[in-house]
Amino acid sequence: MAKHQFQTEIGQLLKLMTHSLYSNKEIFIRELVSNSSDALDKFNYLSLTDEKFKNDNWSGKIFIKLDEADGTLTIGDNGVGMNEADLMDHLGTIAKSGTKAFMENLTGDAKKDSNLIGQFGVGFYSVFMVAEQVDVISKKAGEEQAYMFSTDGSGEYEVKPVTKEEHGTIVYIKLKDEEKEFLSKWKTQEVVKKYSNHIAYPIMLNYSEDETTGEGDDAVTKSVNKSEQINAATALWTLSKSELKAEDYNEFYKTISHGDAEPLTYLHNKVEGSQEFTTLFYIPKTAPMDMYRADYTPGVKLYVKRVFITDDDKELLPPYLRFIKGVIDSEDLPLNVSRELLQENRILANIKQNSVKKILGAIKKLEGEDAETFTAQYNKVIKEGIYTDQMNKEILLDIxxxxxxxxxxxxxxxxxxxxxxxxxxxxxxxxxxxxxxxxxxxxxxxxxxxxxxxxxxxxxxxxxxxxxxxxxxxxxxxxxITTVDAPDSKTEEEKEEISKEFKSLTDKIKEVLGEEVKEVKTSTRLTSSPSCVLKDSSDPMAGMAEMFAQMGQEMPEIPLILEINPEHEMIKKLDGLSDESLFADISWILLDSAKLSEGLEPKDKGAFAQRVASLATKAI
CATH class of the missing domain: 3.40.50.11260 (Rossmann fold)
Structure with a gap:
């Protein structure tokens, strides 16, 4: 049985987990139950759409077994399961390019960091907050061989073939001595009801309980194995709003967001008529860490008649709403709809259009601190929407x-x-x-x-x-304001007079600067600065610059206009200066300092520094 080294980042993560960095240790149950639910969703879809997997007797379930004598807690399911490659890919590595960002974002703050665990798809590793040994036995649907993944979280893991009858996954957790509270029936029930009550599959709790029969000397006490369902097993979005409280919505959000934070707001909507669908969307208080990555993870799951279809389709909402988390459940889409059909499907297009309007309407209604929080987190992506979503441009401009x-x-x-x-x-x-x-x-x-x-x-x-x-x-x-005339109190005649008065000076400066500027002219927009630069909006390159930026290419250089302030003392003295070398130095400094004021760089920074040093020396 070969031993394998964990990916470097996983090793770091395990170190953090095993040293009990996180105070909210109970989330390991939420994360493992959530993984089981996802596995059941995937097999449920196969059982309904693929002849090879059709099984009228299959019924999805999750079980949790408590064994006080052995000190183990077991969580299992009869979902899609994993083969050897899946176990190594999903448990031996963090299978996404955001790994480095995940490790960089760990702060040491227990509450903040525990929210990152699920965001980066590494929820399984939360088990090492409580475990001294973990064995994962899994059999992939449609395959004969099962495999066991074993690790004590020290940096190595083993994978070996084993025997298992039914497809699915079982996670055996040998608890640390100080974590035995999780073997309590009441503790487990409390955690499941808090985080996983609305998982759509029954969660069965298997435990042993002492029962006494008879009385007095005839009394006999023996351990009896019991099993009971400990969750509602009803998809929350299928319930009417009148049946739900804010805390129900918030706890469901914590399950799908893999965190402890409550959402900024949520909107639950059911549409009936020619099309029937239900949506439940959440706006997180904090933007996802991968929001500006090309490989961001979409936050919306698509269901058809409560059957999970996909959770990685980036077409369910426009890209600028990629921070939204939640569920779309359609009554009208076919169960076997393909990814290609999804992109062209008119039903989904209507759902998407309706969803966007509802989401933007909810955002516009945010007030006070909530509105400030939204703007701080999502203002930049709303700007993306202004550019890409012409249909909703007006409401985006309001936001x-x-x-x-x-x-x-x-x-x-x-x-x-x-x-x-x-x-x-x-x-x-x-x-x-x-x-x-x-x-x-x-x-x-x-x-x-x-x-x-x-x-x-x-x-x-x-x-x-x-x-x-x-x-x-x-x-x-x-x-x-870099391309339009500035407000001033002078008439056109007065401006013309000033321009004529300083024409010889502006011509001379232009001669010194040559092709570095398109034009030099007097300004009425300046009050305290001697000069400024503006883009020439009439130049065809100005329009091209925008087009280049849209294509992600380097923008062409736009010709600049240098404006000088005729009322500034420097300009007045420059007008009568006979020293040609000094005149040239000052002309260049007028241009380069104006560029710096606009965040632009002088073409020759070394020459600029030398000119400033030369003038400072003469002034001294």
Whole structure:
């Protein structure tokens, strides 16, 4: 019997488990029962759709056996089972690329970390909080050979062939001496009712109990084996809302989310008529760890007439709602619907459309602290939705929020227009990577002076693509302040006069800078800064940049316009400067410092540093 080493990350995880990092040890029962339920779901589907597995006598069940004499707790099922390769893949490794992220996110905080166990598909290992030895015996449906996976959690495991009659899995847990409380009937019942009451299959508790017959000297006490069902075994979403309490919904959520946290909110909906379906969706308080990974795990399970179909189809909801957890149960889809048919199925398309509207409606209704929590966790993916979901764009625009140049915290478009200029109907914004850089941008000076609010959009990778395509919100036009004229009190004639007065200076600066700028002109948008740079919105490359960003390619360089502040002391002195070398240095510093103010880098950082040092030396 060959010994195998656990994957490095599993070894680390086992070390944490065996050293009792987690205070909520009872979750191991929840995780193993949940795994059994998934295995039963998978075989149930096979038994109804695959001739090879059809069995009219099969009835899914989970059993828990308590053996005080032996110090073992056993959890088993007659589900789909595992073969040798499955045991090694599922128990010897964490079979997903989020493994490293999982280990990096372990904090040492028992409550936070216990929530991660199930999120990363490693719920089985929670058993090592209480076990000194674990044996998993499993036989895969349709195969003859059964196998046993054994480990004491020390870093190695063994897999060997064994004999087992029925397909399914049995987990034998030899409990540590200090964890024998889990052999109590009452403790096990309490844990199952708390976490697994609405598992759709009966959970049978097998235990021994002393019974006394007769009286006095004739009394005889003997141990009697008993079995009783300890869960409701009714899929929670099939019950009417009037039968359920908030705590029922919350406990069911803990089962499907593999955590201890309650959801931010939930929505339970039953539709009857030409199509019949039930949905139960949850919004987690904390975003899934893999939300921004390409291989994220979908959180919604699809059932047809209470028969589990799939839990890994990313088409059940739009990608931007990938944080939603829950269930869709259709009465109209065929049981043997394939993945390809799911993507094209009109029934599912209608369910998806209805579900999205319900979810977005529930999000829009969030208030106070709940609304703040949602925005903090999911604002960025809502922006994705604005770009990808044109049908629901309006309600998404009602939900999304941004930082503001005049308000603390985050504001909505509705907040903005409530205090904006109702005649001009313009929403101003600036995009970039660094909030501090944006707030101190010279481009904001004229807006601050005119007391005009500007939205600070610092999710550049998203905002730079999404914001330009929003266009209009309730008749208000979105304006990027880097491409539009700034507010000022000067007339066109006055601006023309200033431009003529400094034309020789702007021409000379342009001559020094050459192709580095498309144009140099005087500015009326600046109050305290000597210069600023703007994108030339009329240049065809500006439109191309957005297209390149959408394709994930490097954006072409957009020609910049340098604006100088004619009222700044530096510009006034520069206008009469005869030292050509000094003039050139200052011209370049005007450009490079303006770039830095917008979060851009000087083309030649070394030359910029030398010019600054040279000017500082002369000033000293």
């Amino acid at each position: 999304v929020k941004y930082k503001s140049s005049i308000e603390e915290g985050l504001v909505s478009f509705e907040d903005y227009i409530s205090r904006g200029d109702s005649e001009k109907k313009e929403i101003y914004y600036i995009t970039g990577e660094d909030e501090n850089v944006l707030r101190n941008s010279p481009l904001l000076e004229a807006y601050k002076k005119a007391n005009i609010e500007v939205l600070i959009m610092d999710d550049k990778e998203v905002d730079s693509i999404v914001s330009p395509m929003i266009g209009i919100y309730k008749e208000w036009s979105l304006k990027d």
